[in-house]
Amino acid sequence: MACSGGADSTALLLACAERWPGQVQALHVHHGLQAAADGFEAQVRATCEPLNIPLHTWRVDARHAPGQSPEDAARGARYAALTEAALMAGVRDVALAQHADDQVETLLLALSRGAGLPGLASMPQAWERGGLRWHRPLLDVPGAELRVWLEARGLRAGAGWVDDPSNADERYTRNRIRARLLPVLDVVFPQFRATFARSAAHAAQAQRLLNELAVQDAAATGVGIDPGHGPRIAELRALSRDRQANLLRHWLRQAHAMADPHGGSANASSAQLEELLDQVAACATRGHRIELKVGAGRVERRGDILAWYNHPA
Numbered sequence: 001m002a003c004s005g006g007a008d009s010t011a012l013l014l015a016c017a018e019r020w021p022g023q024v025q026a027l028h029v030h031h032g033l034q035a036a037a038d039g040f041e042a043q044v045r046a047t048c049e050p051l052n053i054p055l056h057t058w059r060v061d062a063r064h065a066p067g068q069s070p071e072d073a074a075r076g077a078r079y080a081a082l083t084e085a086a087l088m089a090g091v092r093d094v095a096l097a098q099h100a101d102d103q104v105e106t107l108l109l110a111l112s113r114g115a116g117l118p119g120l121a122s123m124p125q126a127w128e129r130g131g132l133r134w135h136r137p138l139l140d141v142p143g144a145e146l147r148v149w150l151e152a153r154g155l156r157a158g159a160g161w162v163d164d165p166s167n168a169d170e171r172y173t174r175n176r177i178r179a180r181l182l183p184v185l186d187v188v189f190p191q192f193r194a195t196f197a198r199s200a201a202h203a204a205q206a207q208r209l210l211n212e213l214a215v216q217d218a219a220a221t222g223v224g225i226d227p228g229h230g231p232r233i234a235e236l237r238a239l240s241r242d243r244q245a246n247l248l249r250h251w252l253r254q255a256h257a258m259a260d261p262h263g264g265s266a267n268a269s270s271a272q273l274e275e276l277l278d279q280v281a282a283c284a285t286r287g288h289r290i291e292l293k294v295g296a297g298r299v300e301r302r303g304d305i306l307a308w309y310n311h312p313a
């Protein structure tokens with residue numbers, strides 16, 4: 001169980017320890033950046049000790065690279081640390097405590113950025129990565145219910161969990177959504193958690209179909225195991241533009257995931273993808289060059305194929 005010391009992950013840790021006594025371990029990532037980080041760790045320790053829950057603390061220093069948001073850098077470093085800590089602890093399953101409000105915030109954030117289906121699909125309940133199975137068992141539970149559950153056990157902020165002061169910082173869009181938008185949605189669409197989650201699930205299903213099509217098209221156009229080795233241009237050009245876009249997005253996502261397994265680096269933007277599609281459409285002669293910055297790397301024509309790289313070729 002990945003526990004930050006906040007209300008949600010404290011509730012999930014206690015619930016898991018009740019459900020599977022003696023089988024649960026706690027993983028905590030100490031973000032060296034935040035002055036409050038020692039307090040979070042102390043809180044997790046105080047929760048674990050009386051219940052004899054083994055605690056593994058991992059220290060990270062998540063400085064963000066130029067062009068990378070601090071939140072993305074912290075998230076990437078956190079998943080890397082959680083993966084390492086879980087593998088060292090010998091566990092196969094890791095639970096995270098995102099809940100129904102977090103899911104709605106994720107969907108609204110995606111809409112605010114003009115995201116496509118992968119963004120609108122929001123957070124999956126379960127997935128596999130880095131040799132681990134990840135779970136979000138609280139995705140259907142409203143955040144307020146978790147606090148009521150904790151308070152019913154005599155816990156409160158400052159004595160049972162720590163409220164992260166940065167969650168109140170309205171310079172972050174997610175925090176503005178939580179503080180200003182969700183209360184209004186509660187009034188206008190009281191069922192919004194369930195209905196928005198249904199929309200996210202429809203988007204996730206449609207995206208899975210697009211992924212299946214992309215896998216078939218990738219195989220048919222010769223995309224290699226090495227993600228730097230992209231599709232053959234002539235066969236790519238024979239597909240409709242929408243299908244080319246779907247295949248290119250899929251290929252570039254794979255390439256980025258291989259280059260940066262924790263997803264901290266920028267992927268292809270819509271404008272870059274459109275530019276690449278225009279270049280592919282114009283690429284009718286042997287001598288036509290393609291050379292574009294795409295996400296955290298570059299796409300270029302190498303003979304008959306497209307290639308992606310994120311280091312000097």
Ligand SMILES: Nc1ncnc2c1ncn2[C@@H]1O[C@H](COP(=O)(O)OP(=O)(O)OP(=O)(O)O)[C@@H](O)[C@H]1O
Pocket residue numbers: 001002003004005006007008009010027028029030031078095096097098102164167
């Ligand atoms: N420092 C951390 N160490 C271990 N796990 C963490 C840490 N920060 C977050 N997580 C895990 O990732 C999930 C999502 O992170 P997020 O930052 O959205 O949550 P949070 O605001 O810390 O919420 P809470 O601590 O109340 O669960 C958390 O619910 C928790 O399971």
